[in-house]
Amino acid sequence: xxxxxxxxxxxxxxxxxxxxxxxxxxxxxxxxxxxxxxxxxxxxxxxxxxxxxxxxxxxxxxxxxxxxxxxxxxxxxxxxxxxxxxxxxxxxxxxxxxxxxxxxxxxxxxxxxxxxxxxxxxxxxxxxxxxxxxxxxxxxxxxxxxxxxxxxxxxxxxxxxxxxxxxxxxxxxxxxxxxxxxxxxxxxxxxxxxxxxxxxxxxxxxxxxxxxxxxxxxxxxxxxxxxxxxxxxxxxxxxxxxxxxxxxxxxxxxxxxxxxxxxxxxxxxxxxxxxxxxxxxxxxxxxxxxxxxxxxxxx
Numbered sequence: 001x002x003x004x005x006x007x008x009x010x011x012x013x014x015x016x017x018x019x020x021x022x023x024x025x026x027x028x029x030x031x032x033x034x035x036x037x038x039x040x041x042x043x044x045x046x047x048x049x050x051x052x053x054x055x056x057x058x059x060x061x062x063x064x065x066x067x068x069x070x071x072x073x074x075x076x077x078x079x080x081x082x083x084x085x086x087x088x089x090x091x092x093x094x095x096x097x098x099x100x101x102x103x104x105x106x107x108x109x110x111x112x113x114x115x116x117x118x119x120x121x122x123x124x125x126x127x128x129x130x131x132x133x134x135x136x137x138x139x140x141x142x143x144x145x146x147x148x149x150x151x152x153x154x155x156x157x158x159x160x161x162x163x164x165x166x167x168x169x170x171x172x173x174x175x176x177x178x179x180x181x182x183x184x185x186x187x188x189x190x191x192x193x194x195x196x197x198x199x200x201x202x203x204x205x206x207x208x209x210x211x212x213x214x215x216x217x218x219x220x221x222x223x224x225x226x227x228x229x230x231x232x233x234x235x236x237x238x239x240x241x242x243x244x245x246x247x248x249x250x251x252x253x254x255x256x257x258x259x260x261x262x263x264x265x266x267x268x269x270x271x272x273x274x275x276x277x278x279x280x281x282x283x284x285x286x287x288x289x290x291x292x293x294x295x296x297x298x299x
Contacts, residue, residue: 005039008032009047010068013061016054073136077270089279090119097142098198100222101263102126105241106142106284113283120276128196128221133268140267140280144198147266154266155281157288160239162201162258165249170232177235177253180211187215187234195220200258205237208256244294 011021012032022032040047047061057065097106102124114120131137134151141147147154166176177183190205191197201222217233219225226246229236235252239261243249265284271277 001042002039005035005042006064006068006071008035009039009064010072012036012048012055013057013065013068016056018055077136089117089275091276092121092123093140093276093280094123094125094138095140095142095280096125096127096131096138098128098144098221099126100226100239101142101144101241103221103223104226104239104245108245109287112287113280116283117279120279122280133266136268139271139274140265140277142284143264143266144261146262146264151269152266153269153272154264155285157263157265157284158241158292159260159262160241161260162198162204162237163240163254164235164252164256165229165238165242165246166235166252167229167232168248168250170229170234171250171252173232176250180208180253180256183208183235184212184214186213187217188213189217189219189225189228189234189236191222191225191237192218192220197222198258198261200261201237201239204256204258208237241291244291244298 008021008025008027011024012018015021015024018029018032018036021027022029025032036047043060043064045060046058047064048055049058095106103126107124110122113122125131125138130143131141132149133139133141133147134149142157144160146156174186175182177186188208190208191201193202193205215234217228219228222238225236225238226242228234229238229249230246240257243251265281267274267277267281
């Protein structure tokens with residue numbers, strides 16, 4: 001099969017439109033259409049159903065798209081490894097982690113990484129869904145549990161616990177609870193139990209809900225809970241790592257906390273020699289060491 005036609009087919013299938021694919025490929029719509037027709041003729045099959053809302057892959061088109069997706073990922077991997085054979089750290093690195101950890105802990109520290117490697121670009125993908133590293137949905141992941149996928153290089157970074165925090169202004173206006181029973185007079189801010197989250201955090205929230213909690217504000221990620229706490233809305237269930245960057249917050253009911261949650265950094269075995277991955281891994285490890293030391297000094 002003609003590689004150029006396959007490249008154009010992949011762009012059309014990905015965009016769902018001849019026009020949008022042409023924009024990406026810098027080709028006219030008519031040129032893209034001709035290439036698709038020529039590919040269909042060479043395969044003696046129809047690859048797209050055409051209708052007013054755009055293009056939909058046929059069953060045969062789905063089979064070919066699966067193949068071109070795999071080819072594209074392999075080519076991206078080869079390209080990355082070729083670029084990483086140089087000593088300079090540059091290019092794009094796709095990093096995935098949770099919304100809370102990425103927003104609260106990782107993003108504020110990235111200026112140090114960029115200062116050291118100004119030619120490095122990051123795609124920071126913050127979501128609770130676990131992306132498939134071997135399938136190259138991301139290059140590096142920081143996860144709140146040990147990865148189960150095979151062929152991954154993994155490193156345990158640290159352990160965290162979910163704890164209760166409030167702002168001084170909120171506590172001054174509403175009082176400081178002395179026991180869990182006192183939560184009846186407060187608003188509890190927590191992550192919603194019906195969304196993906198750290199299991200230890202969900203367990204702690206369920207335990208808290210067995211008490212007579214006065215009011216609640218449920219958010220679908222920890223960054224939203226933090227914003228609510230900073231805005232004096234109530235007592236929030238939050239990860240302990242935020243205490244370093246938000247020292248103004250007050251730990252409430254210090255005896256109440258979740259079980260330990262392990263934090264792992266992982267990447268595919270095939271990227272072991274990547275200079276970009278190595279630079280990012282070393283940066284994160286250095287920041288974790290500094291974070292641990294600061295917590296020990298504060299204890």
